[in-house]
Amino acid sequence: MEEAEIIRHKRRFDVFKQLQNDKTLVKMYVMGRQYERLTVVTGTYFKKKTPYFLIDHPEGFTKAVANDDNCRIHFEFVGHDNLVYTFKTTGKATIGGQICIRFPEVIKRVQRRSNFRMAPPLGTKIYINIGLGRLEMNVIDISQGGALVMPVNLDLEYPNTPVFTVGSKLRNIEIFFPFKDEAVRVHVDEARVRRLGKQPATNRINFALQFTDIEKSQQKILIDLIFNHQRNTLRKRLSNE
Structure with missing residues (x-):
């Protein structure tokens, strides 16, 4: 059974700072829209004391969330410690041409090694x-x-x-x-x-x-x-x- 550490409060900002510094690839799903892409975190932003994080504009994102500023998004990435991190958040905005997404309340660090392993095509x-x-x-x-x-x-x-x-x-x-x-x-x-x-x-x-x-x-x-x-x-x- 997998165990997850819950990361809250100020520690969340440390995670996002690391993501930005390392240019870590983050997998994102727009829930209910069958949309999945890879992106990177490019910065953080505060609006009326509410924290947001900025992401590089993934292909097709604007179309996938058109007219839905309260879309639900699931994120997953592998940290520098080679463990899997996941979080969910709701809502997005576009400020100065950049995509801003509300900070998650919690981030889960799953106590298992990353496993994106696959059997490749024959002849690889x-x-x-x-x-x-x-x-x-x-x-x-x-x-x-x-x-x-x-x-x-x-x-x-x-x-x-x-x-x-x-x-x-x-x-x-x-x-x-x-x-x-x-x-x-x-x-x-x-x-x-x-x-x-x-x-x-x-x-x-x-x-x-x-x-x-x-x-x-x-x-x-x-x-x-x-x-x-x-x-x-x-x-x-x-x-x-």
Whole structure:
């Protein structure tokens, strides 16, 4: 069972200051409108002692909340402590061309690790340039923070010989997603090997990688891909039921 810490009063402002400073990606849902986007917090604002926070204008938001200044919005993000934070609020306004949303009464910090993990499309690869050449890996599952991968071009005579050890740092990593409409590549500057394991079905070695250095623009592409693929997979599953 998940436990949640409730953040109230002045501590809420510390959370929003951190969001703004880190340019953390925040997932937002307009409840009852089937609208979901990623955005960032750009500042805070007070109007008649009522606190608001400002967000970057996400695509389609104005249309989604047209004529509804009391819309209900749910927000979720992963903090710098790698825990999930959620909050809900009601109401929005536009001031000087910026979107202002009323501060939530409370913010919940869920005592579990972030888990946006998914099984990627068949054929998703990770490529790593190492001293011996370019290493190709099949991606078993992936999240915004890392991936579980299995090398596919190891020496067949020694299929269970590790090419890395726990703690190894890997640089200049390319993730290749072979989506039907268009292949997408995401660049990760650095990753660390967190653990080694074996695939139960094949007894082949796999590696759990943690992405330790990735540009915000590349991270946003990766998160969008994960969310979109999850939605499409769920939609197909429901249509077949």
